[in-house]
Amino acid sequence: xxxxxxLLPLPAGDIHLWFCPHxxxxxxALDASYRAxxxxxxxxxxDRFHFARDRHRYLLxxxxxxxxxxxxxxVDPHHWRFASGTFGRPRIDDGSxxxxxxxxxxxxxxxxxxxxxxxxxxxxxxVDVENIRRPAxxxxxxxxxxxxxxxxxxxxxxxxQPHRFFxxxxxxxxxxxxxxxxxxxxxDSFAFALDNPGDVGFALADPHGNAAWHFQQLxxxxxxxxxxxxxxxxxxxxxxxxxxxxxxVVEVRPTRASRIPPLSPIPPS
Ligand SMILES: CC(C)(COP(=O)(O)OP(=O)(O)OC[C@H]1O[C@@H](n2cnc3c(N)ncnc32)[C@H](O)[C@@H]1OP(=O)(O)O)[C@@H](O)C(=O)NCCC(=O)NCCS
Numbered sequence: 001x002x003x004x005x006x007l008l009p010l011p012a013g014d015i016h017l018w019f020c021p022h023x024x025x026x027x028x029a030l031d032a033s034y035r036a037x038x039x040x041x042x043x044x045x046x047d048r049f050h051f052a053r054d055r056h057r058y059l060l061x062x063x064x065x066x067x068x069x070x071x072x073x074x075v076d077p078h079h080w081r082f083a084s085g086t087f088g089r090p091r092i093d094d095g096s097x098x099x100x101x102x103x104x105x106x107x108x109x110x111x112x113x114x115x116x117x118x119x120x121x122x123x124x125x126x127v128d129v130e131n132i133r134r135p136a137x138x139x140x141x142x143x144x145x146x147x148x149x150x151x152x153x154x155x156x157x158x159x160x161q162p163h164r165f166f167x168x169x170x171x172x173x174x175x176x177x178x179x180x181x182x183x184x185x186x187x188d189s190f191a192f193a194l195d196n197p198g199d200v201g202f203a204l205a206d207p208h209g210n211a212a213w214h215f216q217q218l219x220x221x222x223x224x225x226x227x228x229x230x231x232x233x234x235x236x237x238x239x240x241x242x243x244x245x246x247x248x249v250v251e252v253r254p255t256r257a258s259r260i261p262p263l264s265p266i267p268p269s
Contacts, residue, residue: 007100008071010121015234017127018117019220019250020064020241022110025056033244034063037077061115063243065106068117073100089180107177114224124231126177128170132225136162145172146191146205146268167194167256170227171215175202178213178229191268200258205268217256233258 010016025031035043042062049055066077075098083093094101103122108115111131118127138161141150145168153164171192176185192215193201200215214233218226220240228236236254241247 005071007074010072010104010119012122013232013234014120015123015125015228015230015236016119017218017226017228017236017238017252018064018068018119018241018247019238020060020115020117020243021113021221022057022060022115023113024053025059030244031056031059034059037063037066057110057115060243061108061110064115064117064241065108067243068119068241069104069106072104072119072121073098075101085180087180087182087184089177089182109173109177109226111224114221116220116226118228120230120234123234124178125234126174126179126229127226128173128177129224129226130166130170130173131223132163132166133223136165138162138165141165144187146188148191148193148268152193152195164194166225167217167227168192170225171200171217171229174215174227174229175213178231188268194256198256200256202258203268214258215256216254216258218252218254220250220252 008016038046038059046055046058049058066080069075069080069092070077081093082090084090092101092104104119105121105123105125106117106119107125107127108117109127109129111129112134113131114129116127116129118125141153145153149168153161153168156164172187175190176182179185189205191203200217202211202213202215204211214230216228216236220226220238238250238252239247240250
């Protein structure tokens with residue numbers, strides 16, 4: 001399907017999000033065609049997972065990245081090569097000088113039931129998905145979130161706190177993933193203000209830091225919350241796929257987004 005399908009256009013300022021539902025593997029023939037796309041190192045890495053469910057998720061994630069990148073550049077899914085940044089952020093290792101791979105970047109996130117892959121060109125981006133049916137770790141709020149975030153969450157009725165927790169958690173993860181630095185960025189050094197419905201307010205503790213990041217939040221399924229952080233005000237186009245089987249465009253409207261121009265900064269402390 002992927003080699004025959006025409007390349008997808010990715011206009012400047014667009015982000016493509018790909019949602020890939022996953023559960024247990026059930027089709028040995030499909031799994032064999034998935035395995036054929038991985039490198040020997042990836043196959044070894046897959047076999048290090050103890051549980052079959054995790055092996056399958058790893059396999060599906062690698063195949064998703066490879067087949068979807070091949071929708072944007074004339075590269076065979078098996079031929080993509082990847083490198084890691086200093087803090088482990090994977091990126092395309094492009095020695096090929098193919099025009100379509102220039103500036104092409106991705107970020108991905110997985111949780112129970114869903115893998116999310118974000119694709120962009122010449123845009124810094126980070127994506128996070130969480131399964132909101134899992135218990136919210138409200139005990140972590142005072143330790144890990146900025147004081148302003150913890151205060152505004154604590155002022156909500158108890159029944160609303162888990163939802164706010166996942167909104168904050170996914171937004172915080174999307175930011176540290178866009179920066180590519182993981183938990184090197186202290187989670188209380190930046191804060192989101194979510195008390196205005198539909199809005200995402202964002203501020204850094206460091207007044208000289210670059211707070212010009214854009215955030216959007218979506219709920220592609222009743223169980224999953226996604227946040228996307230980008231270096232520009234991007235338009236999100238959503239797709240759903242089962243690799244090597246089917247793909248379709250889906251309409252998922254953001255539940256929250258940064259306001260343009262941004263709201264006045266909220267101090268994190
Ligand atoms: C590793 C980290 C980038 C994301 O971890 P995570 O939320 O557990 O996992 P996700 O599924 O969202 O993302 C994992 C993917 O991010 C990508 N990734 C890894 N390091 C990355 C980095 N430094 N920057 C951006 N993306 C990164 C990888 O593609 C990885 O998937 P892969 O291993 O299958 O290739 C990092 O943010 C982390 O360690 N988080 C810990 C969780 C936490 O305490 N969060 C608190 C939020 S309030």
